[in-house]
Amino acid sequence: MYAETMKILPTKERNTAIFADSGPSVARTTSSRRIAFISDGRGAGVPLGYAIDACSRQQAKIDLIIHGTTDRTDIAALKNQIRLAGLDHYCIQLGTKPVGDLIHYVRNQPALILLVAIPYDTVAKALIDEAIPKRAGLMPVPLVLVGDHPPDCRTEKTAN
Numbered sequence: 296m297y298a299e300t301m302k303i304l305p306t307k308e309r310n311t312a313i314f315a316d317s318g319p320s321v322a323r324t325t326s327s328r329r330i331a332f333i334s335d336g337r338g339a340g341v342p343l344g345y346a347i348d349a350c351s352r353q354q355a356k357i358d359l360i361i362h363g364t365t366d367r368t369d370i371a372a373l374k375n376q377i378r379l380a381g382l383d384h385y386c387i388q389l390g391t392k393p394v395g396d397l398i399h400y401v402r403n404q405p406a407l408i409l410l411v412a413i414p415y416d417t418v419a420k421a422l423i424d425e426a427i428p429k430r431a432g433l434m435p436v437p438l439v440l441v442g443d444h445p446p447d448c449r450t451e452k453t454a455n
Contacts, residue, residue, distance in 0.1 A: 328355035336369030
């Protein structure tokens, strides 16, 4: 019975031959989940902390998506916060057309599960105001905006 099974199953040589003729090269390893943090250097603290916590919960790696003219010390602070959390990360600098570059990045990252940005980030705002509406509101991953501090939830008292 063992000999019959071995005749049916491909050997290592036959297996590699099958893959060699399978057309364009395809990654054979599974890609890990990714969360992207969009920044112009701002967002250290609570916003990046949210992305880091999400990475921990989702067992994901983080991509630091940088745009605009940024101060190297701000970028270093972001990278340091990620490093202290013990996460694998990759830093990507967007070009002169950051919204288009970001859309290209999102389309080419099948393992991307979340985008995180601060509410007043120019690229995130342009994505929300212009890019997403042009695509009938469709975005393959959610975009979460996280502020530096919780919103002010004051209630007005009325005089009785």
